[in-house]
Amino acid sequence: MKLISYQSQKTGSKERQELIPLEHLQVVDSQETGCSSCSSDCGSPSISSVIEKKSSNSFSGELGERERDLRRPFVHKFKTEKQHYVYDVNRDRIIQVSPVVYDIIDDFGVLSVEDMVEKYSSQYTPGQIGEGFQMIRSANSHEGLFSNNHPSEIMYPLDEQSLRNLYDEDVRSLCLGVTEQCNLRCSYCSFSGTYEFHRAHNSTFMEFEVARRGIDFLRQHSILCDYVSISFYGGEPLLNASLIKECVEYANGIFGRKPVEYNMTTNATLITDEICKMWIDNDFHLMVSLDGPKEMHDRYRVNGADRGSFDKIAYNLKRLHDMSPDYYRNNIKFSVVLSPPYDFEALNDFFMHDPLADVRTMRVSGVDTQDTTFFDDFTRSDLKKKGMTELKESFFDALIHNEYEHDRPDRKHRFMQALFGDGLEKLIPTMVPTNPFPEVYHPGGICVPGLKKLFVTPAGDFFTCEKSSTAADLLRLGNLDIGLDAAKGMANIESYSHAHDGCRFCYASRHCDTCFVKASAGEKFDGKLKMSNCNKHRENFHGNLIDAMTVMEENPAAFDYLKDVEIS
């Protein structure tokens, strides 16, 4: 980029204007999320995508021509109610700027100072423009900020050989789909038949032989892992409880001293004392679906006869709680699916006060909006997020007044944290300096397929993760006979990554959490779907930037508690 020397301008005075001390630019660092290791949240829409953003009414996440102009600084601008900010993508930092810098920064590197003076003559004096220009230039040369550096190519950091190596040594987590059957018929479920590309419930059960081979495969391909994890997924896994018990015994036997972490996702309707004992003895991590108070939970979480499941769950969970209150508090994570008509106040109230809901962590997600007819029957008013704004304000209030304890959130904050905290916490204000983009870059969003949660179907087929549609071959990654297919994994990544080169210009690519499983539609990746995920992600990111700064304007130390937090 050729910078125009300020001194050579014709309109300005010959005297060199005072340099603006750089301290006037208040710099706030944000931390990269890193490769978003496909946590259990992977594949499901984040809450942010279903909640309204205060400032995003007029904001669409789409990238315009402006952003694609390589001469301009690679930045993203946003405003809170009080201040103007520029997010510098190369350095991954948030910089508070004056209104004039905010306005002219897009023209830096494009227009000369003279042209800027002319363009903004109705808003600013030549002196103000010169000052702003000088400020940008100085930050550019001294701090490396506002650079127009863009990656020139988007390319995944692995090739087939290195992927094959990883498949041989680093398969840490196995997810066994122990059955495709479920005793509930939740209306919003991906497997309820209302989703175009997903299988529907059916009575397929995994045989122990398949599970055993899966566990053997995990053992042989996790040599460099310090621990492994085995998850049981369904359907409702407890419909195949005897298999799970066999698996645990077998795995405990063959892994010897290597720790095995067990996980299970369950609707908690089929718990027996024996199962509770197995969970506690083997330190199972449970993801229990609980949508809120009885009336909300029972709206959609019903059995085949349309009867709500809340009472049954409450009874079972109490039994587990009585057996080991510590286990209950620490090892259970509630999965809360937000579904219309929304009532955030009631939800918060339930999770704050109900003895049943006293667990450390919970995960909030929206109903998957992709390829479904689920939302067709709701009215506009049903879809309104009642009480959310107030809840958000109250969470911000806690942050501003340092009342929110991250390590051990008070019960009154736990639901809010799950709802609003995640996005903000990924923008951790730390002092970790970030390198500008390398020439060939890849956003951290997508995972290494099959590596983080290798899904095994009852038939012994491997899929990228448990969220993959097993009805199509797209995300199939081999099977127990041929092993993990690196060529297929690579082909998937490539066809996804090469869908378009928009990532080069995307200001949210540092914090990308889009997922290729989410962009799959039957036998192919859908470019439009991907784009819509990207737009949603950018929109969330934009909203999170505003939220974080809104809080920090009131309490600059509000996120200090995150300084020591590692994002994996």
Added chain:
Amino acid sequence: MSEHSYRSTGKGVRVAVVDTGVSPEHPYVSNVVGGVGIGFDARGDVVYNEDDYLPETLWSHGQVCAGLISHRVPDSEIYSVKILDENGTGHPAALVAAIKWCIDNDINVVNISLGTTGEKWAAKLQAECVRATKGGMILVAATHVGGLISYPSVFPETIGVGKDNRYKGYEYGYFPARIAEYVAAGSDELALEIANVQTEPGTYVSLASGTSAATARISAVIAALLEEMPRLDLAGVKDELIERQTRLPLRRSLTANLPQNLRDDNFDMQMPDLSWMRRIVIYPYDMKTHPILAFVDAFKFQVDGVVDPIHSSAHGKDAGVVYSKEPLNVPIFAELNDIPTSVDTLIIGNTDALSRGLHEDILFRILTWTVENNKNVFSFCPVESHVYRNLYESARKKNLIWYSPSNFLSAIWNTNTQELEQDIDTPVIGIFGTSYNQGKLTTQLALRKRLADAGYEIGCIGTNPIHALLEDGNCVIQDKRIPRYISLGDQIAYLRVSMAETFRRRPHLILASSHGGIIPPKLYNTNTPDFPEDYTLPALAFLMASKPDAMILTINTIDDEDYIQRSLTTLEAISQGKVVALTFADKLVHKDAYSYKQRWGRRLRPEEISRLRKRYETTFGLPIFCPDIQEQQIQLAQHIIEVFAVD
């Protein structure tokens, strides 16, 4: 006595040899005209004894110095100022008195082939030197052979002389900003009989290992100069010396016709004898052991296979095909029991990751197998006899060899440092990096190979156990896991000895490849708990000890350019050498390069490599090479030859 063709013979120049005394009886020194012995009375006051300037023996240190002077300027007048006893020791106060005596006796050149590292007398000594210089006297003093600060050689009032055996006879060179600004030949045939004096703390250190002789040579040259231009003062002498210095080709030793007589074949090589390794198998085959295969020609043994217990997709295939795309006829085995019986030695790489992953002492398992199957062991990880005592006893009974980092270390510990010529006058190229596991060793081995192809003899030193496998290699182990780990404080001294050991063979060039510590910006890298906070310090010690003349910086292509720039600046600032090239691997390093698990990602495409080269060349003004590519190995070697070439 001697025949020479010098025009000036030192006529009328009075030269004092402040030393152990000089005898006129000596066949090489006939021009001794007087002198003084300096001692102390009972009260400790200085006593001048004009009759006592003769040495105790004819072959004393002072005699050798005087001989070297007389040989060049036979017509000069030599004065023997005796301040050292027969052991070569004396008191700093005597040196002060000696200079005083020289001033009083109108001496022109004072040869001081000695010095003190003690600071107590430095001020008095310097005051006397200042006085002498003002009177037009030229003081020539030897620098410390090990590079320590030694008085009076470091005073600006003296001409500090070091040794450099590339110079012959009375040739000398000038190297500004070094402690030894002037260098000349040390011991040669003429000076063969230099007394081997003992030293004691707080006393004079007699610099018998070469700088003394070099000092005498410079004194002689100055005496000759003063005959021609009697009015020259110190500044004038220095200017003339610079003007008349012998300009060696920048690196004479790198030219193809290195004089063979520079080689010192008398030394017992003390290189570990690895002839017991004939047919080997590597376990486990990974990034750490891959260079053995990549440069298999560098080793005398034959590689019969590799064991890769991790990557089942590679089992049964050819290691060359899997990792370098070219067949090597080296099969990949899945487990130890696949190893053919003809193999005599197992090279064990790093087993820590495996042990951690399997929650089992894999090293123990492997060692047990080797003992049961009668295989010798060369191990990258420490294999301590007291840890695996029973196995060790069994191995000993079977006459099996266990060779591991402690052995590399004891090879150096048992080195007689007195024997080592510590002035390394061979070009040293340091290879440093911005992280670990990024291709420093590959750079070194590639360069070694290509320079050898071009006819150069290379000495390799480095921290990788693979260095101990090289015939011309020397491994300076910086592995904290071995019991006799040398503390950081002593690392530099230890590394200097290793450098000198490498230099014994008189290679044309020494390639020194650092441990993977990061120099400099992340001095304390707290994000990697597996590496202690002094992770970088060993690399700094390596830099300071190897004193490279030129350096190659190995980078990761994901490195921030600022970071590379800071690394370059710091390397050059600390070493005072120059970074002459960058290298990088042909594979992408994963993003978590600086955390525990660094892995190779995809292979870079040819167009990407050429684009990156262009970009780095433009940014840093340095040529950059990818040593994984044969063509670029040759280019790198060519570049290094050019860097050291004669104009």
